[in-house]
Amino acid sequence: MSTLTLALRDSSTMLRRNLLHARRYPSLTLNLLLTPVMLLLLFVYILGDTMSAGIGGGTPDRSAYIAYVVPGLLLMTIGSTTIGTAVSVSNDMTEGIIARFRTMAIHRPSVLVGHVLGSVLQCVTSVVLVGAVALAIGFRSTHATALEWLAAFALLVLFATALTWIAVGMGLASPNAEAASNSAMPLILLPLLSSAFTPVHSMPGWFQPIAQYQPFTPAIETLRGLLLGTGIGNNAWLAVAWCVGLTALGYLWSTARFNTDPK
């Protein structure tokens, strides 16, 4: 069996294992889904008038703010889901079965790839569910073509893959689930410091470059452009570069951690 078929086969086996876990114990996934949904309702119904008045030059328009805030919240959903990934990877590493995997003639990274694939699927599911809530409260995509929808989906998957590999590394580097949860906090805090809720140009001048070039803002601006027809500029390239870079970094970090001798 060639290395590639071995990798594919073992990775799909590990994915099945992780999907079984997720299906048996869905509570963690549901908890993490609650945060973006709550934030969506909070920003639209409670803060919506004020926020939209600030952005729209004084006129409160809650429905306009739904359109503004949804792309950011969809990406925040991914950040939130990957916190669960860090926790479950950290938990999984304490299981005896991981030691068994290490002593079997399997494709080693498949243990991690299984987690990543499972997590990306969970991200997609969560994004669809949050998207459904957004549609229910009035979000509408304006004249997005099929190609733009496809590109939006591809971006979400790419972004989920990048954050998941980073989260897997965090899970592997953490001694326990609590530490994993803490170290993954930036994944849900970063969107608050991005253009998810307010435009970057409304932020303090010294902070604008940070907000502009951190991983979330280019992805949010690209998604906004694809779904709502706003200008994308070089954000698409920035977003793809961030995704590829974070994926490579997360992969190298995770596999290196996994290959070091366990205690």
Next chain:
Amino acid sequence: MPSSVMPTSNHNDGHPSQVAISAAGLRKSYGDKTVLDGIDLNIPAGSVFALLGPNGAGKTTAVKILSTLITADAGQARVGGHGLTTNPQAVRAAIGVTGQFSAVDGLITGEENMLLMADLHHLPKPEGRRVAAELLERFDLTAAAKKPASTYSGGMKRRLDIAMTLVGSPRIIFLDEPTTGLDPRSRHTMWQIIRELVTGGVTVFLTTQYLEEADQLADRIAVLNNGKIAAEGTAEQLKRLVPGGHVRLRFTDPTAYRTATHTLPTATGDNESLTLQIPSGATQHELRTLLDHLHTTGIEADELTVHTPDLDDVFFALTDTAHIPHQPTEATR
């Protein structure tokens, strides 16, 4: 000292299949604590080898190194004909490992655990299902097959663990303290399982802190103490290493007991139970000499028992120099 116990090198062995596991000078330290201090092993294929030692002797570390879980700081080892460091994947393909802490996935059912193993050994689906069902049946887990493994008892988990290890039909099996924490019935079931494995030609490397277990199961035993192999051989060879044999005389009459104590200067007495221990071998000649002596001095004990050295004596003698080998042999658990 350990290197003098046996020859180790088999690098030019024309029949690598005859030697299942060989190691020379394995070392491992954590920080400034030396866990393994130069271990040499040579285990023939198809035999049961027991690594016997107290807690913290380095048994688990030895298993972890030989099963490719961790790397040694120094030394070479070949398992199943492959170098540990040069071809770990080939070693992994030849071995099965049941660690000290159950290596089962508690979140999924026993059956799912088995099918997971079948998939990872790349068995075709129908064959995987057949092998899983057979092993679940063989290890008496069919009734519990659909329940999450986390709900299993200690004995059931250990059986599932071994069943999972057997899915890939490994030629060499590592069992790290396979009966620790099991009740007597489960322990005997486990012994039976291990004996059955060997009849199939599998090499078993087991660790234990129970002398009885090593005596019951192993063809060869190595006593590991403070990271070194203190002695190695068959149970009989090890027993010969220490002079633990004695004859025990029990009296009911305190006067007879006191008289005997004075007459037999080599004996050690226990005034509470009125028993005397006289160092002696268990050969006919030695016993006859002793009995003749008792007869001529007019000592009439109410009960006479012959005690031959067992592995407890060996263990205490080898693992603790401050300890006297003639300790009463209590059950070790």
